[in-house]
Amino acid sequence: MTQPRRSRPPRLHGRAAGVVLAGGSGTRVGAGINKAFLSLAGRSIAAWGLNTLAAVEGIGLLVFVVRPEDLEHARFVDSRETDWPLEIITGGETRQESELFALRHLADRIDSGAVDTVLIHDAARPLVSHGLVSAVLHAARETGGAVPGIPADDIAAAGPGDSLAAGPDGHRGALVRVQTPQGFHAATILDAYEAAARDGFVGTDTASCAEEYTDIPVTWVRGEETNFKITYAQDLLLAQDVVSALGLRSG
Numbered sequence: 677m678t679q680p681r682r683s684r685p686p687r688l689h690g691r692a693a694g695v696v697l698a699g700g701s702g703t704r705v706g707a708g709i710n711k712a713f714l715s716l717a718g719r720s721i722a723a724w725g726l727n728t729l730a731a732v733e734g735i736g737l738l739v740f741v742v743r744p745e746d747l748e749h750a751r752f753v754d755s756r757e758t759d760w761p762l763e764i765i766t767g768g769e770t771r772q773e774s775e776l777f778a779l780r781h782l783a784d785r786i787d788s789g790a791v792d793t794v795l796i797h798d799a800a801r802p803l804v805s806h807g808l809v810s811a812v813l814h815a816a817r818e819t820g821g822a823v824p825g826i827p828a829d830d831i832a833a834a835g836p837g838d839s840l841a842a843g844p845d846g847h848r849g850a851l852v853r854v855q856t857p858q859g860f861h862a863a864t865i866l867d868a869y870e871a872a873a874r875d876g877f878v879g880t881d882t883a884s885c886a887e888e889y890t891d892i893p894v895t896w897v898r899g900e901e902t903n904f905k906i907t908y909a910q911d912l913l914l915a916q917d918v919v920s921a922l923g924l925r926s927g
């Protein structure tokens with residue numbers, strides 16, 4: 677059931693921009709529509725992450741990246757499921773291209789200094805916590821780039837180039853399972869994506885492009901097991917269980 681629409685406070689302050697990516701087909705979940713718009717405890721999967729990012733001090737605007745065929749769904753999320761206005765744009769053929777389009781959408785505000793940091797998040801990770809978004813934002817502001825990660829203790833060894841620069845709890849250089857949101861100094865990551873576009877580079881996530889095209893020592897903060905990505909139908913069932921077990925609500 678959809679929540680009643682609430683009035684939108686004239687809030688958006690802060691120089692960080694949140695970007696939520698729902699530009700893939702998201703069909704492996706097998707529901708016939710993009711998983712980002714499936715319902716999780718009364719709101720779309722995408723709305724959960726959007727509302728969490730919106731609540732974080734320092735995030736001043738939200739860009740929601742969707743496929744052209746999902747624009748109607750996105751407008752519904754904007755008008756009925758989030759309290760803050762979304763800037764809805766259409767993405768590209770790949771994640772890399774969708775990120776590029778989001779950064780270009782912000783380019784004027786990045787150039788003017790109105791946006792200093794960008795946090796890029798998967799719509800398919802609805803249960804990211806306020807604390808984790810905040811931690812990534814703070815770390816990104818300190819170091820230029822930060823991602824959430826969970827040490828992959830079950831993997832025996834990390835080869836050179838497989839690891840991030842530094843992380844918490846003595847896990848420096850450890851191999852980690854990377855999540856989102858991934859936060860970066862805005863002007864640096866915009867330049868990186870423009871350079872990558874010129875080269876035809878296609879990375880797997882924001883950190884991979886940063887590692888290829890910037891000198892930022894991408895650091896990581898401890899991620900959360902509950903911040904898993906919904907890919908298959910069973911992931912949605914798990915998310916529903918987590919929501920009810922932890923008594924979570926969106927917005």
Ligand SMILES: C[C@](O)(CO)[C@H](O)COP(=O)(O)O
Binds near residue numbers: 798856
């Ligand atoms: C960025 C990411 O969430 C890291 O785990 C993951 O690579 C996203 O994959 P997707 O196929 O672009 O959703």
